[in-house]
Amino acid sequence: MKYLEYTPLDSISSFLSHVNLGECILKGNLEAYSCKHTGMDKKLSLSLEKEFLDCLAESPGSFSSSPSLSSKDGRKTLIYLVLTLNHMYPDYDFSAVQAHHFVREDALDNFELKFNSYMLEAAREWASINGESSLLESTLRAIDEVINLEECEVYSYYPDFEEDPSLEKGAIWSFYFFFYNKKLKRVVSFRCACLSKLVMDDDQFVDEMQMNDDWDIFDGMDM
Template identity: 60%
Template sequence: MKFLEHTSFDSINDFLNHVNLGECTVSGNLEAYSCKHTGTDRRLSFSLENQILDSLGQSSDSDRSSPGEILSSRSSRKTLIYLVLTLSHIYPDYDFSAVRAHLFFREEGWESFKLTFDTYMFETAKEWAEANGGSTLLESLYKALDEVVKLSECEIYSYNPDSDGEPFLEKGAIWAFNFFFYNRKLKRVVSFRCCCLSNLAVDGFISDELSDKEDAEIFDEMDM
């Protein structure tokens, strides 16, 4: 997978870098990746494929947690591997299991994405409109995504892991969502993720860090 720079994402990423809403702060990011494998990707892809095939061989019809028919086709396995590879590039320190990851991915449509966006990003969208002459954040997002991955040709997936599979929730997180837009023809994936952090929790975390640092400095100055 290769990170792709697209200027069409710049204004949205700059805005979503830090949106202070008073009691909380929203941050988000759009990233595009080519599905062309690097040397590391080939090894990881091979490992993920073997994980899935081993799980398919061990699974039973009554085992709802197994990949089952969902990953029985080469095409569906390939899609999952691309999505997991994208996650691995975004969070290189986290070890994603393909067998577990398939439980957390769900195929969506634009309307379900829009519903999630409208639910969580309402106040953020108001800030965007005020800063951009009344233009809507969702329309700007649609235009940018369409330019990079042609939404009419995309499969859309949400990623909703349990706590053990969630590498990106920071301290004080109130909510987070993660979507992937995959265009098979272009062999390209765009990740869009947003997180909302409590400013009170973050401020408390910083205060704790400063207090710990001050305590450490006091002990360093004491004669033991």
């Protein structure tokens, strides 16, 4: 996979990189990747293909995942999603991720519903600094410009609790979506997590503060 730079995604990612919500910090990212294999991708891709086929051979009737392990296209899609995770979190190994961790969404409405539920405060902050524009509409417009939403398959990712990188950093909640355009051979990933300032360790807290040059982060905290 290769990271692709797209201006339409930059302003959304820049905003989501650090949203101060009082007792919490919201951190998100919107990234585009080409499905062309680079570096170790080919080796991991072959390993995942073998693993998926072995799982299918052991229990051929027990897999009803979406994407499906029983089809070549389904396995290829799963491999692209796992490779994307590896590039999103280069310090983690997602080679053990299983098919049931991904769910294909029947409609874009599911993404919009979760977005509106979890991003309410962030959306208000975005509107206050962007002329009352909608964060959801701005996000969908940016994704559409890069990957054409009408041609996309939308997947959500539900990792096991102990395997979610965001939770290791003190996240209260997190969610992941992937927009895959088979025709363009391109994936757009959307991840977001809400981190409690009370759970973040001192070093991480200082890193966040220095990275964003946001000394107002102390507002509302008991010192």
